[in-house]
Amino acid sequence: MTRSQAQGWRRLIVGLGLAVLPLWAAAAPALDLYYERSLMVAADGRCRLFDGQLAAALAAAQAQARGAALRSGIDEVAVVQVRQRAEAKAASTACASRDLAVVATRVRTAFEGYSRLQKMTYRGQLGSWQADRAASATLATWKLSQEATVGRDRVLFGLAGRCQSPPAVVATAVFADERWPYAARLVMRDPVRSPKPRLGGVFARSLDTVPLSRRVPPRGARQVVQADARSMADKFLLPSGAKEGVSFRFPATAAALIAALDPREAVALEFVFAGQGRDEVRSAYLEVGDFAAGRAFLDVTPR
Numbered sequence: 001m002t003r004s005q006a007q008g009w010r011r012l013i014v015g016l017g018l019a020v021l022p023l024w025a026a027a028a029p030a031l032d033l034y035y036e037r038s039l040m041v042a043a044d045g046r047c048r049l050f051d052g053q054l055a056a057a058l059a060a061a062q063a064q065a066r067g068a069a070l071r072s073g074i075d076e077v078a079v080v081q082v083r084q085r086a087e088a089k090a091a092s093t094a095c096a097s098r099d100l101a102v103v104a105t106r107v108r109t110a111f112e113g114y115s116r117l118q119k120m121t122y123r124g125q126l127g128s129w130q131a132d133r134a135a136s137a138t139l140a141t142w143k144l145s146q147e148a149t150v151g152r153d154r155v156l157f158g159l160a161g162r163c164q165s166p167p168a169v170v171a172t173a174v175f176a177d178e179r180w181p182y183a184a185r186l187v188m189r190d191p192v193r194s195p196k197p198r199l200g201g202v203f204a205r206s207l208d209t210v211p212l213s214r215r216v217p218p219r220g221a222r223q224v225v226q227a228d229a230r231s232m233a234d235k236f237l238l239p240s241g242a243k244e245g246v247s248f249r250f251p252a253t254a255a256a257l258i259a260a261l262d263p264r265e266a267v268a269l270e271f272v273f274a275g276q277g278r279d280e281v282r283s284a285y286l287e288v289g290d291f292a293a294g295r296a297f298l299d300v301t302p303r
Contacts, residue, residue: 030072031082034065038083040107042090049104053300057114058107060296064122067263067290071125071207076196076262120297124263124289126212129158131294136162140234143167144294147239148269148284152176154239155284157269159255159295167298169254171269172233173284174245181271181282184248186225187216188257188267194221197262207264212285215266225254259292 041062044050050058069079093100122129131144144167145158153175159167171184189197198217199207216222227248238245258267266285273280 030065030069031074031079034062034069034079035082035086037062037065038086039090040103042087043093043095043100043104046090047095047100049100050108054108054111056296056299057111060293060300061111063259063296064290064293067293070263114300120294122290122294124287125207127287127289129289129291129294131297133298133300137164138162139236141236143298144291146286146289148286150271150282150284153282153284154242155269156237156239157284157286159298160237166252169250169252170237170247171227171250172237172239172245172247173271174239174242179273180246181273182230183272184227184230184250185270185272186227186250186254186258186267187222187270187283188225189217189261189265190221190223191260193223197265199262199264212266212287213268213283215264215287216268216285217265223257225250225257255295258288259295261288261291263288263290263292 037058040049041055041058044055044058066079066083069082070076118133120131122131127146127148129144129146130142132142134141140160140162142156143159143161145156145160148155148157150173153173155171155173157171158169160170161167173181175181194217197215198221199210199215227250229249231247231249233245233247235243237247261267265288267288269284269286271282271284273282
């Protein structure tokens, strides 16, 4: 999209009632973007403006804009209000509206090349998600992954699988001392017990100084997802240079739980080793970041 097209799109958006909330004027660009994308997602749901591929692309863009808004320091309640306001405006706008038709055309133009992309990198503050839509009919490969370390141990976590099958939630690990854990679990915030994320007790503008280990909630606010299968890791899912490692598969519901979290918080991936008298636990920390956006990106079939 050219600069003039973007300016024209923004004027049309304003004409449709997309003015940023005055309280968050300093963060207007992030809120405007989230508002625009939320409006078009809602309008598409009501008026069927786009095909399935473009709708999936919009969902990814909306999730990414939400993450950008939260990382800019906007309170989650305000972000929810922005989405609700956009949805209300979409509900009150006629599907035959000329302004809506023009904006829909600009959306198609803006996302024309999106479906041709095979790879995306979603950068966070301390970690990044690598998304890859390339698929193999015979080999399991990473579709969405983030790398982490536990001392000298190396871990990859994310969504993996073959083409024409839903990706599985997988963790693979290589341990420097060549020990093998007998279990693995994901530890994350339970939104019922803790509606808001615990971010180290600092303001968002200084969040980059807070390690991921301090972005996991205290024990009483956690939910735990246990791995339901263990095996030798497929060589294409191992960290680069590794020859062998262990793989754990988690229930598919884990992906939705992570996607619903605040992008600023972290998930702990705990590996459990048998010890003398008590188990040993090694924890790797993953930044939630734009996991939801990367997951939505995978729903867009490359052309």
